[in-house]
Amino acid sequence: MAPRNSRGKAKGERKKKEEKVLPAVTDITVNLPDETHVVLKGISTDRIIDVCRLLSVNAGTCYITNFSLSHEVRGSRLKDTVDVSALKPCVLALSDEDYDEKLAVAHVRRLLDIVACTTCFGPSASAQDKLKSDAGKNAPAAQDNKASKKTTTKSPIPSKQSPSPKPASKDVPVDAEGDTSHSCPKLGSFYEFFSLSHLTPPLQCTPPLSLIRKAAKREIDEISVDDHLFSLDVKLCNGKLVQVEACRKGFYNVGKQRILCHNLVDLLRQLSRAFDNAYDELMKAFAERNKFGNLPYGFRANTWLIPPVAAQLPSDFPPLPVEDETWGGNGGGLGRDGKKDLIPWADEFLFVASMPCTTAEERQIRDRKAFLLHSLFVDVAIFRAIKAVQHVKLKPDLLASVANSDIPYTQRIGDLSITVVKDASNASSKIDTKIDGIQATGTDKKNLVERNLLKGITADENTAAHDIATLGIVNVRHCGFIAIVKVEVREEKKVSPPSQSIELEQPEGGANALNINSLRLLLYKTIPSEHTKQTPNLQTLECKELLASEATVEKLLEESVARLEEEALEQDHLVRWELGACWIQHLQDQKNTEKDKKPSPEKGKKRSTETEMKLENSRPAFDGVRGAVEDATLPSMEPHLEIDAKDNELALQRLLSDAAFVRLKGSDTGLHRKTLRELIDLSHKYYAEVALPKLVADFGSLELSPVDGRTLTDFMHTRGLQMRSLGHVAKLSEKLSHVQSLCIHEMIVRAFKHILQAVIAAVMDHEKIAVSIAAALNLMLGVPESRDSIKTVHVHPLVWRWLEVFLKKRYEWDLSSSNFKDVRKFAILRRAVPQGGH
Incomplete structure (x- = not known):
């Protein structure tokens, strides 16, 4: 009875423990300095640092920075690591903290970040809907559904840097549903959801961002020299210019009426009714756009999708507020200052x-x-x-x-x-x-x-x-x-x-x-106006430069094709360690399934326990097709196999740590009695005959559902599968057209990355990188002869030949024109262009 009670108690304790860690929704009340309060929706596992994040995305408190939180029991200035569940009652008080220059600059940057959605992201969804509605009322009846969807977009290649004698037009008609056809949708449409440009910006500006700028120091009697941080000129939505002084206690306005506020929003609200109304409208719009009121801020630019403001001024590439170094912004990360380089x-x-x-x-x-x-x-x-x-x-x-x-x-x-x-x-x-x-x-x-x-x-x-x-x-x-x-x-x-x-x-x-x-390394270069005047045939010169770059890329491809055709297919491929882990799990799952099947009493009498154990130890550790390995011979028939297995076990034991060998032996798979060569051969069979088919089966059952090349890559890598098997996955996915399409796209993306990386590596002159990339993209994606031929663009024959050979050698996939005609070129461009500095 004692063991049974003990087991029952352990089970009860485990159940109680599991119930304890389940998170629950928690209301967190935060009292503000102005005697108002906000109620935040958190969870019981949150900490103080999570409460601070909730405050920063709440429309009512997003503009508040540099504060501490206190609790009536736990005291003031709570540490970030304090658990919310330990605060009873869950009521906190927010207290303002003094600024230094860095913190005050960060406060200004937060305000710029909040209002950026009214100026930086192009037309908002509301404005676009209104424009479409007006256009529909005034336009004649559409003659063709497809024609009514025409719009324009700019070439992804900067026109000044990459002209071509036969380039895609700067403004080319494409389908609005471009990503599902062969054309390119408007990149700026991504920002429509985040843009609130139909509202009056609380602060007046034009791109690039110059909402608030530092000014020369102005002396104010109320602020001591030691407390003064910097001066600001703020231009409000009604055109009024407000002069502000930043100090340790907050922000002073310069004028007859001196007001000190800990934050800029409260100060500007008191100074201007126009700002007050515009800011309120912005907060209401945030709440309407997102019922939870979570503020969309903290945007960072990237290499394939940037805000429309960057396209308007590509030579400046104005940063978003969160990245603007003028206001202490950057690209994030913890290693910028170099202080952590010497960590041991x-x-x-x-x-x-x-x-x-x-x-x-x-x-x-x-x-x-x-x-x-x-x-x-x-x-x-x-x-x-x-x-x-x-x-x-x-x-x-x-x-x-x-x-x-x-x-x-x-x-x-x-x-x-x-x-x-x-x-x-x-x-x-x-x-x-x-x-x-x-x-x-x-x-x-x-x-x-x-x-x-x-x-x-x-x-x-x-x-x-x-x-x-x-x-x-x-x-x-x-x-x-x-x-x-x-x-x-x-x-x-x-x-x-x-x-x-x-x-x-x-x-x-x-x-x-x-x-x-x-x-990133900015490739766009500004051509001085005086140089343009002195060179009336600048367009012709740029076209010649592009032609020269295209010739260089063609030569590179010719050499690469020649090497590829001579290359032999690799036989011994590298192994990802995740494959071994999945293999062991599969063997154990199969063994457990076999144990669940109860054998008949007559069948059980035919084999002794000793014979079964010997058979299990000598059986090949491959769990795919039964009988696939020929060395599965009974030990009783060939005794020397048992001796060999013992030798193998000792050899493997010398290669592994004691703990690792005990784990392998305890897995009850028999792999600890195999030679290294046998393990490698069996793992290859498992890879080809079990792991790959199972991946595709899981795709078909929707247990896994890749949506792009990145998720497809993650799913394969976590199972120990290498991307060289994409061709095999594509063949097995004939009945899963979406998966097969993803595989084909990913193979082409990876192939095109090889071309671009090689082109960049071959260019020694930094000034030539942009035009070389433009030349390579023109060859890879095709360039129409005219506006009318946009639908019949063909890839360069040399690129096509290289692509066919590369996919055959690397992925064992035969690329046909039927495969390639359905390729979405925008998806290829988005993922094939090298990131992180190119």
Whole structure:
């Protein structure tokens, strides 16, 4: 009876524990300094930092920055880590805190960010609907449904930088539903939902953003020299200019009536009825657009979809407020100041690997630490990589050595090792540095296959956190170079990991995540007006320049096609460690299914328990088609097999740690008695005959539903499947047209990326990069002879030949014209253009 009671008690405790962690909706009341209050909808697992985020997206409090929260029981200035569930009653008081210059500038930036939706994002949805309605009333009856949907869009290639003797027209008629046809929709339409340009902007401005500007210092008696921070000129919606002084306590207006407010919105509301009304209308519009009142702010530009204001002034590429360095903005991330470069990264990753991990609670604490550390390392590594590439570009001797030899440029900063190599200018090659930062060939590739497979079949919930080699490496492509940043861990450190670690934070609840596109290299160049006057035939000269670039790209493609045609198909492919983990799980699932099937008593008498155990130990560990492996012979018939299995077990035990071998043996799959060669062969059979078909079956059952190339890639990688199998997945997906289309698009995208990366790597003169990219895009996507031929654009024959050979060699896919005619070129352009600096 005792064991039964014990089991019952444990089950009851486990159920009670599970109920305890379930989050529940919680009302959080925050009393404001003006004696009003707001009620926020949070959850019981929230912390104070989450409450601050809720306040920042609430229409009534979004303009408030630099504050602290207090509780009648827990006291003032609550830390970000305090749990909301511990606050009873859940009533907080918001208190204003003093500014310094950085915080005051951030406050101004917040206001600019809030009102940006009235000026930066083009026409709003409301305005567009009104325009369409008016146009419908005044326009004659439509003669053709398709014709009534015509609109115009600008070429994605800047006209000044990439003219062509036969280019797509600057204003080309396309279908409004472009992404489902062969044409390109208006990119600015993405911002219609976020735009509120039909409202009167509370602050008057024209792009680029100049809503509020710093002014020369003005002396005010009420503000001491020590307290004064900076001066502002604010132009309101009615044209009135307000002079404001920023100080530690808040913001003063300059004039007869002196008012001090902790925030700008309260000050401007008191000074101007026009601003007050315009701001109220904006907040009402936010509530109407989103019933929860969550404020859409914090927009950052990226390389393929930027606000319309950038298209109006491409030479300036005005930043959005959150990225505007004038007001302390940036592209996010935690490694910009360089202060974290010298963190003892090796010690930190070793500490994470040594943290307790026997219970779910311990693993949760460890995984959060690992996530924060890895996120910080990625930010720091990207910034260091960009700086290293820029350093190489500015040093002619380094540039020549890296470009013309196999000797890379290396740099060491603390525990960080930075290596810069030139990207391949051959579109058919692939510099694969994603595994341990090396290009795996020969013996290295064989070792990687063995190591990754063993890592996968012995994996558990701690594998990712313990894998310092993977966590501590970042690869960055930038301006035709590849920079590899790696944490170097000395062997003596592995023996005795540190006993303590630095405190890691996630400022602003993760809202300041790095947007790597803020590090982009602007390719557009402004041509001075005087140069234009002196060169009346500028268009002709640019056309000649583009023709020369097209000839260079054609030559590059010819060389790449020749190399591809001579290339032999790879037989031994690299193995992702996730494949081994999925393989083990599948074997165990199959074994459990077989156990559930109860054998008849007569059948059970025919085999002894000992014979069954021997058979299980010697049976091949492949779970696909039964009988697919010929060495499944009964041990009783060939005794030497049992001896071989023991030898294999000892050999494998020497390669693995004790804990890893115990896990593999305890998996009850028999894999611990196989040789490395057998494991590799069996994993390949599992890959081809089980893993790939199961992926497609799950697509068909909608258990997995990829919506684009990125989600398709994620689904494949998490199952240990490599993108080289896209052709195989496409063949298996004949009855799933949407999946097959995604596979074809992804193969073409990856092929075109090879061309663009090779083109960029081949250009040594920065001034030539833009025109080279334009030439490559024209060849890849096709250029119509005239406006009338926009529907019959064909890809360049040389690109088509290269594409056919590349997809056959890399993906074993035969590309036909029927496949290619349904390709959505906008989707190709969006994902094929290199990001992160190109």
